[in-house]
Amino acid sequence: MNLSADWTRVETNDTPSPRASAAIAFDEVRANVVLFGGFDVSQGGHSDTWIFDGADWTEADPPSRPSDRATNNLCWCPRSERLVLVTGVRFSRTGGHNPLTGEPAWSKQNLCDTWILDGENWQELRRSQYPNYVHQAMATDLQSGHVIVSGGIAAGPKTLIGVFLLRDRRESPLVDDTWIFNGENWLELDLKARPSHRQFAAMSSCPDERGVLLFGGHGGEGKPQHLGDTWIFDGENWQEIHPPISPSPRQGACITYDSMKGQIVLFGGKDANGYLNDTWILNLSG
DSSP, rough: OOOOOEEEEEEOOOOSOOSSSSEEEEEETTTTEEEEEEETTTEEEEEEEEEOSSSSEEEEEESSSSBBOOOOOEEEEEEEEEEEEEEEEEEEEEEEEOOOOOOOOEEEEEEEEEEEEEEOOEEEEOOOOOOOEEEEEEEOOOTTOOOOEEOEEEEOOOOOSSSOOOOOOTTOOOOOOOEOOOOSSSSEESSSOOOOEEESSEEEEEEEEEEEEEEEEEOSSSEEEEEEEEEEEEEEEOOOOOOOEEEEEOSSEEEEETTTTEEEEEEEEETTTEEEEEEEEEEEEO
């Protein structure tokens, strides 16, 4: 596979507030990009819904919606022609502060709910079965129709001093697993080449039904690090690609494939300096 790629930053008139770990996906019927929720250390979780038409953002006002949360798990479901939101993490103030940064401290609750968006309204469905991880990357492989899940960290309640600090790997390890959902069951794949252990990576479908693309995340053996690598999964194997220009290393970016324009849209995230609200477009060729 020989690919070339080029990211371009897009300036918009309106934009969601700075945040990380928002959910984003492309609505195939209504031909727009939908963003939901996210988190920033000052305000906590968000429950707002935004629409991107390829040039600008507009905030929607649905009568019902999921609770505020940080999650990357929003995917298009071709069979129902709706967007599906799976799981997430909800944050509550502890009343304390991070002793190093002075930022508010938050406790988190892992959510196990599933929501459907029909373009106007959110509707909650009964609980779904899925790999027991949180902060994993998820996207629809349009080539096979499978939903792909990669990485994450073992689920379980945890109170943090601050936010997004790497947990003790002995207690709750990062994983580099790849799972597929075929519409009925989850299946773990045994792959030799794959992205390294990470959480908060961004993943989307690829143009021309090539599989899924994964960017960045938060990982590292020992010292935590922000990642800026780009990978493609073709339904059977992972391959790393090396665009000459890429977004800075980050975790919690949201990303999706705009099938009308044949390009991948990435927004925001968080790096060592704080929260980001930049917008990038990736065009693949080859």
